[in-house]
Amino acid sequence: MEKAKYTVTAALPYANGPLHLGHVAGVYLPADIFVRFLRMKGHDVVYICGSDEHGAAITLRAKKEGITPQEIVDKYHTIIRDAFKDFDISFDIFHRTSSELHHQTAQDFFKVLDSKGSFTKATSEQFFDEEYQQFLADRYVTGTCPNCKSPNAYGDQCESCGSSLNPTDLIDPISTLSGKTPVMKSTSHWYLPMERHEDWLRAWIKEGKLDGVQQHDPKEWRNQVVGQCMSWIDNGLRPRAMTRDLDWGVKVPYEDATGKVLYVWLDAPIGYISATKQWALDHNKNWEEYWTGDRKLVHFIGKDNIVFHAIIFPILLKEHGGLVLPDNVPAYEFLNLEGDKFSTSRNWAVWLHEYIARHPDKSDELKYVLTSIAPENKDSEFTWKEYQTRVNSELADILGNFVNRALVLTQKYYDGKVPARGELTSEDQSVLNEIAEIPNRIEKLIYQYKLREAQAEAMNLARLGNKFLADTEPWKLIKTDPQRVETIMNIALQVTANLGIVLQPFLPATARKISSFLGLDKNEWSDAGNPDLLNVGEQTSAPTILFKKIEDELVNEEIERLESTKMENTSNVAPQKDETSFDDFMKMDIRLGKIIAAQKVEKADKLLQLTVDTGIDQRTIISGIAEHYAPEEIVGKTVSVLVNLAPRKIRGVESQGMILMAENQEGKLSFIVPEKEGFDPGSEIR
Numbered sequence: 023m024e025k026a027k028y029t030v031t032a033a034l035p036y037a038n039g040p041l042h043l044g045h046v047a048g049v050y051l052p053a054d055i056f057v058r059f060l061r062m063k064g065h066d067v068v069y070i071c072g073s074d075e076h077g078a079a080i081t082l083r084a085k086k087e088g089i090t091p092q093e094i095v096d097k098y099h100t101i102i103r104d105a106f107k108d109f110d111i112s113f114d115i116f117h118r119t120s121s122e123l124h125h126q127t128a129q130d131f132f133k134v135l136d137s138k139g140s141f142t143k144a145t146s147e148q149f150f151d152e153e154y155q156q157f158l159a160d161r162y163v164t165g166t167c168p169n170c171k172s173p174n175a176y177g178d179q180c181e182s183c184g185s186s187l188n189p190t191d192l193i194d195p196i197s198t199l200s201g202k203t204p205v206m207k208s209t210s211h212w213y214l215p216m217e218r219h220e221d222w223l224r225a226w227i228k229e230g231k232l233d234g235v236q237q238h239d240p241k242e243w244r245n246q247v248v249g250q251c252m253s254w255i256d257n258g259l260r261p262r263a264m265t266r267d268l269d270w271g272v273k274v275p276y277e278d279a280t281g282k283v284l285y286v287w288l289d290a291p292i293g294y295i296s297a298t299k300q301w302a303l304d305h306n307k308n309w310e311e312y313w314t315g316d317r318k319l320v321h322f323i324g325k326d327n328i329v330f331h332a333i334i335f336p337i338l339l340k341e342h343g344g345l346v347l348p349d350n351v352p353a354y355e356f357l358n359l360e361g362d363k364f365s366t367s368r369n370w371a372v373w374l375h376e377y378i379a380r381h382p383d384k385s386d387e388l389k390y391v392l393t394s395i396a397p398e399n400k401d402s403e404f405t406w407k408e409y410q411t412r413v414n415s416e417l418a419d420i421l422g423n424f425v426n427r428a429l430v431l432t433q434k435y436y437d438g439k440v441p442a443r444g445e446l447t448s449e450d451q452s453v454l455n456e457i458a459e460i461p462n463r464i465e466k467l468i469y470q471y472k473l474r475e476a477q478a479e480a481m482n483l484a485r486l487g488n489k490f491l492a493d494t495e496p497w498k499l500i501k502t503d504p505q506r507v508e509t510i511m512n513i514a515l516q517v518t519a520n521l522g523i524v525l526q527p528f529l530p531a532t533a534r535k536i537s538s539f540l541g542l543d544k545n546e547w548s549d550a551g552n553p554d555l556l557n558v559g560e561q562t563s564a565p566t567i568l569f570k571k572i573e574d575e576l577v578n579e580e581i582e583r584l585e586s587t588k589m590e591n592t593s594n595v596a597p598q599k600d601e602t603s604f605d606d607f608m609k610m611d612i613r614l615g616k617i618i619a620a621q622k623v624e625k626a627d628k629l630l631q632l633t634v635d636t637g638i639d640q641r642t643i644i645s646g647i648a649e650h651y652a653p654e655e656i657v658g659k660t661v662s663v664l665v666n667l668a669p670r671k672i673r674g675v676e677s678q679g680m681i682l683m684a685e686n687q688e689g690k691l692s693f694i695v696p697e698k699e700g701f702d703p704g705s706e707i708r
Contacts, residue, residue, distance in 0.1 A: 028067040029312045029346075030057050031294045033323045033331075034074035034119065037098040038083040041105055042371035043404055044364040045324075047392040048354035052473050053322035054111045055393065058527040059468045062547040068312050071106075072117030072297045073099040076271040077286035078161030082198060091270045095120055105375040109385055110530055115304070117297035119272075119289060124296035128284055129275040131292050131342060132264075140341040141212040141264060148267075149177075149189050150207035153200040153655075157209055157267035158189065162199060165192030179326060186254075186329050188262075194697070201692055209267055211282070212274070216259035219337050223259075226347070227251050227332065232340075238349045242470060244399065247353050250328045262334070264288045291335040318349040325353045352471040355397035359404050360584060369587045372404070372580075386529040387413045387569065393528060396474045406580045410572040416481065421532075422568040424488040425521065428514040429539055429565040431496060440515055440560045441508035453490050453513055454553045457483070457520050461550035464524055480524045487517035515540070515562070519555040523547070532568055539565050611666040612682065612707040613637060614696065620653035623673050631675060632656075636665050637704015644677035650691045662694040662707055 032053040035041060041050075050071070057069040075095035084091045095118070103116050117124070135141060149158040156162075160178030167175035168191050172182035177189030189195060197204045225231050227248060230240040240248070264285045265274050271283030283289075295313060302309035313319070321331045332351045339345045357364065364371050377388065391412050395402045432438055446454070460483045467476035491514055496507040522537035523544050537543065540562050542555065549555065556562075618640065619633035628646045630653060643663070647656075662682040669678045683691045696705075 025063065025065050026318050027312075027316065028057075028060055028065055028318045028320060029294075029298070030060070030067060030069050030320045031322065032069070032071040032113075033321070033327055034072055034290050034293050035102050036077070036079055037073040037075045037095040037102065037118070038079045039098060039366050040101050040376075041374040042364050042366070043374065043377070043388075043392065044357040044359070044371070046109070046374055047357045047396055047402075047404070048324045049322050050106065050111050051389060051392055052352070052354065052396060052398075052471075055473050055477075055527045056320070056322070056468060056471070058112060058530065059465075059547065062523075062526060062545060063465075064546065064548075068298065068301065069112065069114045070117075070294050070297045070301070071113050072115070072119065072293055073102055074286070074290045074293060075099065075118055075120040076283070076289050078159040078266075078268065081268070081270050082161060085199075092120070101375055105378065108378045108382075109374060109388075112530075115297050115301040117293065117300050119293045119296070121296070121300070123300055124293055125272050127296040127299060128272045128289050128292045131295070131338075132284060132288065133275055134343075135338065135341050136212065138341060138343075140214070140338075142215050142261065143210060143212050144261075145208055145210045146263075147206040148209050149195060149197070149204035151197040151199050151202070151204050153202060154197070156199065157207070158197055158199070158204055159266045159268055160187075160189055162197060163189040163192060163195050163204065164198055165195040168193055181326070184250075184326050202695075203697070211263045211265045211267075213261040214264050214288075214334070214337065215261045216333070216337060217261065219340075220255050220259055222340075223333060223336070224252070224255055226336070227255075232347065237347060242350060244353060244471075246325060246355065246399065247328055247332055247351050250325070251332050254329055254333060259333070287330050287334060288338065291330065291338070313345050315346070317346045319346045321348055321351045323351065323353050325355050328353045350471065352398075355399065355401045357392075357395070357397050357402055357404055360406070360581070361403070370584070372584075386532045387417060387572075390417055390477070390529060393474055393477045398472070398474055406577045410574075410577050413569060413572045418569040418571050420488050421481065421484040421521070424484050424491065424514075425518055425536055425539070425568060426565050427491055428487065428511070428518045429562055432511055432515060432562055433564050435500060435507065435511065438562045438564070440556045440558055440562065441512050442558045443512040444505055444509045446509065449490070449493070450509060450513055453486060453517065456486050457517060457553050458551040460486075461520070461524055461547065464550075465547065468527070477528045480521075480528055483517060483521055483524060487514055487521070490514065490517070512556075512558075513553075515556050516553050519544075520550055520552070523550040523555075535566070535568060539563050609666075610664060613663055613665050614701055614703055614705040614707070615661050615663040615665075615681075616703045617656050617659050617661060620657055622648060622653060623675070626673050629673065630656075632681070634661070634663060634679070634681075635703045636663055636679070637702065638665065641665075641678040642675060643679045643681060644672040644675055645681045647681070647683065647691055659693060660695050660701070660703075 030053060033049050035045060057067055060067040080091050080094055084094045099118050106116060149163050151158055161176050163177035165175060166173050167180035167183060167185060169185045170180060170183035172180055175187060175192060177187060177192060179186055195204060228240060230236055230238045265282045266285050267281055268283045272289050274282040274284060298312050299309045323331050336347045339347055359370060362370055391409050394412055395404060460479055464476045464479045494510045496510045500507050518536060519540050519542055522533050522542055525533040540556060613636055615634040615636045617632050618635050621631050623629035623631050628648050630645050630648045632643045632645055634641055634643050664680040664682060667680050669676050682694055684694055685691055
């Protein structure tokens with residue numbers, strides 16, 4: 023029977039920051055385990071990934087760091103690519119969406135859909151930042167989530183509840199450029215009318231059928247994937263813009279579309295196709311064979327990307343025609359860290375490249391722990407204490423201890439040669455039966471995308487071997503029944519040899535070490551379960567320690583590193599000043615004012631001379647904001663003014679009050695203004 027063919031993708035990481043362990047546990051490690059197993063089973067499989075280098079998040083990061091978007095993506099593409107390589111994630115290709123091949127592929131894809139009438143073109147009102155004279159892409163707008171009421175939702179998604187949003191859904195929207203409320207302004211875009219696709223999507227997701235033909239087994243899809251998709255469909259799908267007003271991205275391929283790029287969630291999934299094209303070019307293959315015909319397309323993603331991979335991208339693939347739709351979308355929930363959410367902005371994270379730099383010999387330890395706690399169906403948590411416990415009590419005390427005992431005793435009793443197996447007891451036979459059965463259980467679980475349970479089954483083989491040696495105690499029997507010890511040690515070595523195979527998807531470096539101790543080179547899953555992998559008389563070598571115990575010192579250092587991050591985040595905020603009385607506060611007269619004139623103060627780079635209408639009068643105020651605002655850009659602005667501050671002369675000019683400003687950690691200043699209209703000069707601030 024011909025084996026199924028697979029195209030496996032892992033969500034393209036944004037090239038606007040490094041990878042943290044939450045990313046690894048929820049996408050790249052499970053995908054790698056799955057692909058390594060498929061290769062061992064002899065499936066035709068290609069494993070595709072690459073950096074997602076477009077979208078507003080990139081331009082925001084570039085603005086924050088004061089460099090160009092291209093410099094941002096070059097920097098983080100390199101960091102991410104090297105971290106994957108050092109962590110031994112076995113992509114067939116790690117591409118990038120800034121490549122010329124990707125731009126051409128995405129533009130061609132867009133034109134095919136447009137020629138088929140898959141899009142509608144419409145003019146709509148979208149948020150516009152008047153100060154920056156720029157339409158605001160999704161990530162340039164923040165506000166309160168309409169669903170969970172989180173105050174820090176983005177215009178495309180709420181990271182607190184995972185809801186996918188449009189900017190206009192937000193309550194009290196704010197431009198991330200100017201910090202002000204944006205206005206609505208007309209612009210034209212291409213839209214994907216998703217409502218046209220509700221009927222076939224419902225049947226495809228719930229029943230696995232497309233045009234009446236069975237495409238996949240819906241029972242294999244995770245509940246959270248089906249649930250989130252059906253919630254979207256049942257609530258009614260709406261048109262979604264497939265283009266954006268931005269300078270950075272894949273240009274809309276028409277002459278009359280200057281200043282418009284493809285929406286990142288049209289652009290990015292096509293990155294899977296362009297990466298496959300590049301891989302095919304590099305290996306003299308036909309890329310279409312990996313996206314057409316009888317092929318299983320599998321997307322490993324985080325739960326915040328479910329809708330894009332299980333609704334939007336399937337619509338695009340179907341509309342294009344001739345391309346396979348996903349066979350499964352095994353989405354993972356979120357991994358938390360030491361009682362809190364991973365947070366890039368707060369630097370609350372364990373970054374993969376930094377972990378590898380600090381612990382270059384502990385990649386398999388991290389892989390094991392992350393798979394053991396993988397958030398397959400619900401959120402889970404990484405703690406350094408649990409990391410220590412799992413490495414010490416499971417990897418070191420069970421797996422490492424068993425392999426070391428089996429090989430050391432073989433060296434001691436038989437000069438490293440595999441002894442013969444004699445008469446078997448019921449206990450011996452039970453162990454041999456388990457050697458045969460455990461790989462079958464692992465295989466079934468992996469095909470069901472239950473990778474956490476699959477790894478546990480692989481470790482059960484080590485537990486079995488460890489218990490077998492502990493129960494039979496060959497070190498005691500060697501003097502009284504040496505023939506029995508030969509049988510025990512033969513079985514222990516056969517368990518060890520099988521561990522060198524079944525651990526390959528999960529702990530590849532460890533599996534290679536185990537096999538090297540035995541002189542074995544078995545990389546096919548069909549070899550697993552064989553109780554006679556090692557022939558009598560074959561030479562084994564003395565082992566090295568597989569896993570060193572994690573000391574408290576390492577745990578404490580890592581926790582202190584996190585805590586120092588928390589302190590740094592707090593220390594960026596100015597400390598609270600000394601207490602003041604309510605009576606003293608009430609003496610301050612703070613009102614809204616309007617700047618009606620502004621000019622620079624001679625020979626003073628930091629000072630502006632302002633004429634301010636306070637509602638009481640028009641007065642002169644000297645303000646040290648010249649490095650932040652030009653005179654012409656602040657005339658007409660509403661500001662907060664301390665009007666009863668005693669006058670004082672500054673550079674020969676009497677200043678009759680103080681403009682109140684907000685200052686962030688970077689020393690940037692912003693006016694404090696009312697959030698609603700209708701507040702005129704003279705309005706009191708209490």
